[in-house]
Amino acid sequence: MNQVSVVGPDAGETIRLGTTRMRILEDGSTTGHRIGIGEITLAPHTDGPPQHRHAQHDEGFYVVSGTVHFTVGETVHVAPAGTLAMMPPGAPHTFANHGDEPAVLLNTFTPDLYVQYFRDLRDMIAGGQELTAQATIRTMSRYATVPADDFA
Numbered sequence: 392m393n394q395v396s397v398v399g400p401d402a403g404e405t406i407r408l409g410t411t412r413m414r415i416l417e418d419g420s421t422t423g424h425r426i427g428i429g430e431i432t433l434a435p436h437t438d439g440p441p442q443h444r445h446a447q448h449d450e451g452f453y454v455v456s457g458t459v460h461f462t463v464g465e466t467v468h469v470a471p472a473g474t475l476a477m478m479p480p481g482a483p484h485t486f487a488n489h490g491d492e493p494a495v496l497l498n499t500f501t502p503d504l505y506v507q508y509f510r511d512l513r514d515m516i517a518g519g520q521e522l523t524a525q526a527t528i529r530t531m532s533r534y535a536t537v538p539a540d541d542f543a
Contacts, residue, residue: 419503457494
């Protein structure tokens, strides 16, 4: 029988990255690495990573609560709860919570390649390194992800 994963509301691997919390719900181990799923909680007035492009995975965001601003190239999409944003490989993107309340997103990675990126950032911070844009970009580069410098 195949392994089944059920992750309750207080379970999963929690990774704190400054004012952002990532809760890994599926790291790919149950799905043959076809998909990874996380829950991102963005504190009020929190920017996401520098705008970037993935080469080897799709990334999806479903806004569970709050409002998230997705920047895709030069276009900003204001996304209230109930919005789905899918970023195919090559699409420049970032996100932010400009509101006064936390925002919660369900985040998918197909395949699960990018789950380890969050663990690497956690380990970097635990090792005493500051979470800066440059450190984030260096870590992204391990996962076929590059900054979208043409939209910086």
